[in-house]
Amino acid sequence: MTRGLKRSQIGMSEEMIQTYGESVFEMSHNIQVRRGDAVRELDWEQIEATRADRGMSDAELARQFGLTQDQVTYIRTIMERRKFKRHNYHRLYDLGGGRRFRSDRFIPHAERFEFRAEAIELRKSLDFDPRIASKHLRLGNWNGDTVTDWLDKWSNETPDAIAAIGGGEEITFAQIRENALRLANSLLELGIRKGDVVAIQLPNQIEFMTVYFAVCMMGGVLSTMHMPYRAGEMEPLLKHGSARAVICAPAADSYDAAAAMLDMCTRVKTLEHVIVASGSAPDGTLSLPRLIEEGTKDQIENPPVASDPVILCFTSGTSSAPKAVVHNYQTMLANNRIAEPIYNMTRDDIVLGGPPFTHAFGICVLNLTLMVGAASLLMPAFTPPTLIELIETSKPTVMFVAPAHVAACLKAGLLDNGNLSSVRIATISGSACPPEIAYALENAMPNGSVGQMWGMTECFMGLHTPFDGPADIRCESLGVSTPTFEARMIDDKGSVVADGEEGALEIRGCSIIAGYFNNDEANRTAFTGDGWFRTGDLACRDTDGLLRITGREKDLINRGGIKINPTDIEAVIDNHPAVLMSAIAPVPDDVLGERACVYIQLQPDASVTLEEICNWLRKNHVAKMKWPERLEIVGQMPMTPTRKIIKGALAPG
Amino acid sequence: MTVKSDIDPQEAKKAILEYCLKKGALIAGVADINAVNRIAPEGHRPSDLWPRAKSIISLGVGGQTQGAWAVPAKALGYFGSTEVRAYTVAYGAAFYIENKFGKRAIYCPPDMDTEAGPRVPFQSLKLHAEIAGIGARSLAGDILLHPEFGYMYFASVFTELELPPDQPMKENPCPTTSCVDLFRRSGQTPCMKFCPVQCLSGDIDEDGNQAEMRYDMASCAEMTQQFEAVPGVLADAIRAEDQEEREDLLFDAENKILWYKMSVGSGGLLGQCFECMRVCPIANQSPQADPIRRYETRMAAKAEVE
Numbered sequence: 001m002t003r004g005l006k007r008s009q010i011g012m013s014e015e016m017i018q019t020y021g022e023s024v025f026e027m028s029h030n031i032q033v034r035r036g037d038a039v040r041e042l043d044w045e046q047i048e049a050t051r052a053d054r055g056m057s058d059a060e061l062a063r064q065f066g067l068t069q070d071q072v073t074y075i076r077t078i079m080e081r082r083k084f085k086r087h088n089y090h091r092l093y094d095l096g097g098g099r100r101f102r103s104d105r106f107i108p109h110a111e112r113f114e115f116r117a118e119a120i121e122l123r124k125s126l127d128f129d130p131r132i133a134s135k136h137l138r139l140g141n142w143n144g145d146t147v148t149d150w151l152d153k154w155s156n157e158t159p160d161a162i163a164a165i166g167g168g169e170e171i172t173f174a175q176i177r178e179n180a181l182r183l184a185n186s187l188l189e190l191g192i193r194k195g196d197v198v199a200i201q202l203p204n205q206i207e208f209m210t211v212y213f214a215v216c217m218m219g220g221v222l223s224t225m226h227m228p229y230r231a232g233e234m235e236p237l238l239k240h241g242s243a244r245a246v247i248c249a250p251a252a253d254s255y256d257a258a259a260a261m262l263d264m265c266t267r268v269k270t271l272e273h274v275i276v277a278s279g280s281a282p283d284g285t286l287s288l289p290r291l292i293e294e295g296t297k298d299q300i301e302n303p304p305v306a307s308d309p310v311i312l313c314f315t316s317g318t319s320s321a322p323k324a325v326v327h328n329y330q331t332m333l334a335n336n337r338i339a340e341p342i343y344n345m346t347r348d349d350i351v352l353g354g355p356p357f358t359h360a361f362g363i364c365v366l367n368l369t370l371m372v373g374a375a376s377l378l379m380p381a382f383t384p385p386t387l388i389e390l391i392e393t394s395k396p397t398v399m400f401v402a403p404a405h406v407a408a409c410l411k412a413g414l415l416d417n418g419n420l421s422s423v424r425i426a427t428i429s430g431s432a433c434p435p436e437i438a439y440a441l442e443n444a445m446p447n448g449s450v451g452q453m454w455g456m457t458e459c460f461m462g463l464h465t466p467f468d469g470p471a472d473i474r475c476e477s478l479g480v481s482t483p484t485f486e487a488r489m490i491d492d493k494g495s496v497v498a499d500g501e502e503g504a505l506e507i508r509g510c511s512i513i514a515g516y517f518n519n520d521e522a523n524r525t526a527f528t529g530d531g532w533f534r535t536g537d538l539a540c541r542d543t544d545g546l547l548r549i550t551g552r553e554k555d556l557i558n559r560g561g562i563k564i565n566p567t568d569i570e571a572v573i574d575n576h577p578a579v580l581m582s583a584i585a586p587v588p589d590d591v592l593g594e595r596a597c598v599y600i601q602l603q604p605d606a607s608v609t610l611e612e613i614c615n616w617l618r619k620n621h622v623a624k625m626k627w628p629e630r631l632e633i634v635g636q637m638p639m640t641p642t643r644k645i646i647k648g649a650l651a652p653g
Numbered sequence: 654m655t656v657k658s659d660i661d662p663q664e665a666k667k668a669i670l671e672y673c674l675k676k677g678a679l680i681a682g683v684a685d686i687n688a689v690n691r692i693a694p695e696g697h698r699p700s701d702l703w704p705r706a707k708s709i710i711s712l713g714v715g716g717q718t719q720g721a722w723a724v725p726a727k728a729l730g731y732f733g734s735t736e737v738r739a740y741t742v743a744y745g746a747a748f749y750i751e752n753k754f755g756k757r758a759i760y761c762p763p764d765m766d767t768e769a770g771p772r773v774p775f776q777s778l779k780l781h782a783e784i785a786g787i788g789a790r791s792l793a794g795d796i797l798l799h800p801e802f803g804y805m806y807f808a809s810v811f812t813e814l815e816l817p818p819d820q821p822m823k824e825n826p827c828p829t830t831s832c833v834d835l836f837r838r839s840g841q842t843p844c845m846k847f848c849p850v851q852c853l854s855g856d857i858d859e860d861g862n863q864a865e866m867r868y869d870m871a872s873c874a875e876m877t878q879q880f881e882a883v884p885g886v887l888a889d890a891i892r893a894e895d896q897e898e899r900e901d902l903l904f905d906a907e908n909k910i911l912w913y914k915m916s917v918g919s920g921g922l923l924g925q926c927f928e929c930m931r932v933c934p935i936a937n938q939s940p941q942a943d944p945i946r947r948y949e950t951r952m953a954a955k956a957e958v959e
Contacts, residue, residue, distance in 0.1 A: 057694035
C-alpha cells in the first residue's frame with residue numbers, strides 16, 4: 001500500500017516488483033555516487049551529468065522507467081524492506097569505548113558461539129525451584145565464584161606456592177594455571193565448546209587437576225569415570241552425557257584404556273576425541289602432555305559463569321542404576337564456602353585426599369583445598385602401606401579418608417606403628433564408619449583430631465562433627481548439618497519422627513542439585529516439591545541433636561511386614577573371625593515377600609556355615625527375627641570406588 | 654501581517670543570523686534558493702514545498718561533546734537527539750522573521766515525506782547548508798563537515814524575505830592529510846575502513862581531493878533505521894516455529910527496546926501509571942494538593958491582607 005492505495009489501485013503486481021525492483025532500489029537514494037565536488041563548486045554541467053548517480057527521486061525514476069510515481073514509491077519501499085538486514089545493527093554492540101570495526105576480525109553474529117543441542121539439554125537439569133534459587137541468591141549462598149576464579153586468585157597472590165604434590169613432583173599455582181590455560185585453548189582448538197561434556201578416567205594425579213582446571217576454564221562439563229570402570233560401565237555413561245572427548249590413562253598391563261575408548265567412539269556418536277595422559281599417544285588418540293605444551297596462553301573469550309554446569313557425576317551407585325548428577329558452580333562451590341569454617345584450613349596446609357577425584361567426595365576435597373590455597377597431596381592408588389608412607393614422607397596436616405582406608409590400615413597393623421604426627425585434622429567419610437575405626441585413627445594421631453562427615457554426590461558435604469567437640473561426638477556420630485542446611489527424618493507416611501527414632505533422612509540446602517539429568521523416575525522418587533532431597537539413608541537424631549546414619553532405606557528387608565535394617569547385623573557378622581566383609585540383601589519369598597540373605601567374602605583359607613553365623617548372632621544378642629536365612633559366599637564383594645558394597649549387584653547363586 | 658517596506662536586506666540578514674547564533678547555532682548562512690531549486694531532485698525543491706520562498710536560512714548546531722566519542726556505540730546513538738536543538742533554533746527564527754520583518758517564514762520540516770516513506774525527507778537540509786557555505790560534503794556518505802565546527806546538525810528556514818545569499822565553502826576540509834595517507838597505503842580512509850557495514854568507498858585524486866564518493870545508503874540504514882526492524886520482527890514472530898522462538902523475537906531486550914521507542918513516540922505509559930498516587934491520601938488529599946482548595950486558600954489569604 002502506498003499513499004493509502006492498494007496494489008490493485010496502483011496497478012502493481014509481484015512480477016512488476018521482480019522486474020523493476022533491483023533497478024529502482026539501486027538508482028534511488030539507496031546507492032549514491034558522487035564524482036568530484038560539483039555541488040560545492042556549483043559546476044552545473046557536472047551536477048546535471050551526475051544527477052542519476054547521486055540517487056534519483058521517485059518522480060525522476062517514474063519518468064525514466066515509464067512507471068507512475070506511486071508505483072516507484074511502492075516498489076522502492078518494498079525493496080528497502082526486503083533488503084533490510086535487521087541483524088546488522090548488532091554490529092554496534094561490539095563498537096565504541098575504544099573498539100573499532102575491523103572487517104578482517106569481524107564474525108557475524110549468526111556465526112558466533114552457539115551451545116550444542118546436547119549442552120542445552122544438559123542445562124535443563126539445572127531446573128531449580130525459583131523460590132529456592134531466590135533464597136540462596138538473596139542470602140549469598142550462591143554467588144558468582146567459579147573454579148577459575150579461585151585458581152586465578154592463588155595464581156596471582158601466591159604464584160610460587162605448591163598447588164599439588166604427586167608422583168614425585170610438585171607444581172605451583174602459577175604453573176598449573178598456565179598448563180590448564182594451554183590445555184583449555186587446545187581443547188577449544190579441537191572444537192570442544194563451552195557446555196560440552198569432557199569425560200575423564202584418571203587417578204588422583206597432577207594431570208587430573210590440570211584437566212579439571214582446563215575444562216573449568218573453557219566452560220566444559222567434566223564427567224568423571226571411576227578407575228575400575230571398563231567399556232561395559234563407561235559406554236552408557238558416555239552416551240548419557242553425550243561426551244565429546246574422553247581423557248584416560250596410558251595402557252597398563254591389564255587394561256588398554258585408549259584402545260577401549262577408541263573402540264567406544266564407534267558406538268558413542270558424540271565421542272570425537274580420545275586423549276591419553278602420555279607423551280606417546282597411540283594412533284587415533286591425542287597426547288595430553290602435547291596438548292598442554294602446544295596450547296596457547298590466549299585469554300579464554302567466553303568463559304563460564306557460576307550458573308553454568310561444571311561437573312557431571314554418576315552416583316557411586318550402591319544400587320545398580322547410576323543417576324546423572326549435574327552441579328553448577330553455584331551448588332558446588334557454595335558447599336565449600338559454607339563448610340570451610342568447620343575445617344579451618346589455611347594456605348599453609350597440605351591436604352591429603354584419600355577419595356578419588358572421580359568421585360564427588362574427591363572433587364569436593366579438591367575444591368576445598370583450592371579455595372584456601374593449600375597444597376593437594378595426591379594418592380593415585382590406595383594400599384595401606386602407600387597411605388602410611390605418604391603421610392610419613394609428605395607430612396599432610398589435613399586428611400580426608402574413607403572408613404575402608406582406615407580399616408585396611410588397621411587390619412594391616414600399620415596404624416599403630418605409623419607416624420601420623422603431622423596430621424592436624426582427619427575427616428572420615430564415604431560410608432558409615434564404625435566407632436572403633438574412628439577411635440583407632442584418633443588414637444594414631446598424637447596431634448590431631450578425627451571428625452566425620454556425611455555427604456552425597458547430590459549435595460556434597462551435608463553433615464559434620466565439630467573438630468573441637470569431645471571424641472565420642474566425633475567418633476560415634478555424624479554431628480549436625482552443614483550451616484544453612486536442614487536435616488529431618490520422616491516415617492513411612494511422611495511425618496517427621498521424634499528425636500531418637502529412626503527415619504528416612506531428608507536434607508535441603510544450597511548445594512542440592514535440582515534433579516537428575518534425564519531421569520524423571522529417579523527425580524520423582526528423590527525430590528520433594530519443597531526442596532527436600534530424600535537421601536535414601538536411614539538416620540536418627542539423638543536427644544543431644546547429633547545425627548547418626550543407621551542404614552539405607554533400600555537395604556531394609558521387608559520380612560512379612562517386619563522391616564529389618566541389616567546395618568547393625570552386618571557389623572556383628574563382620575567381626576566373625578572367618579569373615580572379611582558381609583552384606584545382607586533381600587531375596588524374594590512366596591510366603592513372606594522377602595527373606596534375608598547374607599553374602600560373605602571370607603578371610604583367606606577360612607570357611608563358614610549359615611548355622612555358625614546364626615550362632616554368632618545369638619551369642620551377640622541379635623534377635624532371631626533378624627537372622628539371615630540364607631548364606632552366599634562371594635569371591636570378591638562388588639565395591640564402589642569409595643569402597644561401599646554395591647548391594648544391587650549381589651544376587652543368590 | 655504588517656509588511657515593513659524599508660527593510661535593508663543586508664541588515665535583515667545580519668539580524669537573522671545573529672538571532673540564530675544567539676539562540677545556539679554555531680554557524681548560519683543564507684543559501685541561494687535558485688541554486689537549490691536547480692540542484693534538488695524533483696519533488697524536493699524548495700519551490701515544491703513553498704513556491705513563494707525567496708531565501709533559505711541554514712544553521713548548524715554542535716553535535717557530540719568530545720567525551721561522547723569515547724562511549725560504546727550503542728550509547729553514542731542517543732546523542733543524535735541534539736539535532737532537535739537545531740530545529741528549535743530554526744523554529745524560533747521563523748517567528749523572529751515574521752515578527753520583526755513582517756514577511757512570511759516557515760520552519761522547514763526536518764523529517765520525512767510521509768508519502769514517500771521513511772527514507773525520503775521533504776527537503777535536503779544538507780543541500781541547503783552546503784549552498785549556504787556552512788558545510789562541505791565528505792567521503793563519509795556526504796555528511797557535511799566544517800573546518801572549524803566539524804560535524805553539525807542542520808536546520809533551515811524558508812522566507813519570502815529576499816536576503817543576499819552566501820557562497821559555498823571555497824575549500825573542502827575532507828579528506829585531511831592523514832586520511833589521504835591512509836588511503837594511499839590501504840585504499841581506504843578511516844571512515845571507510847571502520848564502517849561496520851562497509852557502506853563507504855571512493856577515490857582520492859592525485860592532489861588529495863575527493864575524486865569519487867560511493868555510499869551504500871541502504872546498508873547504512875541497517876545501522877540507523879531500526880523502525881525497519883519492527884515489521885521484520887513481527888513477520889518473523891508470525892513465522893516462528895515454536896513458542897520459545899516467538900517469545901525471543903517479541904520480548905528479548907533488544908526488541909523490547911523497539912516497542913519502548915514506539916511507546917515514547919505515542920505517549921504511552923512510561924515510568925508510572927500513577928494509580929498508587931491516585932489512592933495516596935498524601936498525594937491527593939493534603940491541604941494544598943487539591944488545586945481548588947489551594948486556589949481558595951490563596952484567595953482567602955489575599956482577602957485577609959486587603
